[in-house]
Amino acid sequence: QKEVEQDPGPLSVPEGAIVSLNCTYSNSAFQYFMWYRQYSRKGPELLMYTYSSGNKEDGRFTAQVDKSSKYISLFIRDSQPSDSATYLCAMSATGNQFYFGTGTSLTVIP
Amino acid sequence: ETGVTQTPRHLVMGMTNKKSLKCEQHLGHNAMYWYKQSAKKPLELMFVYNFKEQTENNSVPSRFSPECPNSSHLFLHLHTLQPEDSALYLCASSQAEGVSQPQHFGDGTRLSIL
Numbered sequence: 001q002k003e004v005e006q007d008p009g010p011l012s013v014p015e016g017a018i019v020s021l022n023c024t025y026s027n028s029a030f031q032y033f034m035w036y037r038q039y040s041r042k043g044p045e046l047l048m049y050t051y052s053s054g055n056k057e058d059g060r061f062t063a064q065v066d067k068s069s070k071y072i073s074l075f076i077r078d079s080q081p082s083d084s085a086t087y088l089c090a091m092s093a094t095g096n097q098f099y100f101g102t103g104t105s106l107t108v109i110p
Numbered sequence: 111e112t113g114v115t116q117t118p119r120h121l122v123m124g125m126t127n128k129k130s131l132k133c134e135q136h137l138g139h140n141a142m143y144w145y146k147q148s149a150k151k152p153l154e155l156m157f158v159y160n161f162k163e164q165t166e167n168n169s170v171p172s173r174f175s176p177e178c179p180n181s182s183h184l185f186l187h188l189h190t191l192q193p194e195d196s197a198l199y200l201c202a203s204s205q206a207e208g209v210s211q212p213q214h215f216g217d218g219t220r221l222s223i224l
Contacts, residue, residue, distance in 0.1 A: 008150065034212055043200055043215035044116070044153075051210075088153070097166075098213065100153040 006101025016110050019076040021087050023101045029093035034073045036088040079108045113137050114200050114216035131186040131219045133173045133201030141207040142184040149197040160207035187214045
């Protein structure tokens with residue numbers, strides 16, 4: 001079983017839609033959760049960083065963590081064509097090891 | 111200068127060549143990382159350096175040799191690579207080793223092995 005599971009998509013939505021991106025994980029020790037956005041030919045860019053369970057909001061982005069279900073989500077409101085990218089989830093328990101999902105490819109159609 | 115800079119951006123090399131990838135961070139961080147990113151696979155952690163000392167070698171073949179002369183610079187020396195080593199190699203840095211600090215990535219070196 002993979003440490004982190006992420007649907008690779010691709011996901012295609014019209015501009016203005018609400019996007020939901022999700023990851024599940026198997027290690028109950030994970031307590032740090034991150035979402036990265038990666039544009040084509042660029043490196044991953046940190047979007048959201050959360051600790052333990054709960055919600056965190058930053059502009060149009062909301063990150064949710066449900067540790068009881070081992071499930072994390074990233075919501076994008078009022079999606080824009082500039083949101084078209086691959087979104088990576090990452091998580092860690094302690095130490096140096098970060099576990100990444102394979103990424104979900106998102107296209108927002110104008 | 112942007113946060114984490116990697117050079118070259120693209121590299122094509124034969125299996126018998128020797129080349130090096132360079133990473134420089136301008137964030138004042140003390141930990142630096144090498145990752146391999148292949149299509150449809152999660153990022154694979156290769157090496158971790160904390161305050162110039164290697165703290166993680168994730169069972170990486172010896173044809174990959176890292177070097178960290180100071181906290182701002184990280185190199186990945188390559189020799190006698192295999193076709194399956196073709197991938198995007200990403201460098202990252204963080205304030206210090208440990209999960210309470212998120213990692214910041216460079217744009218990577220796209221490596222192609224002929």
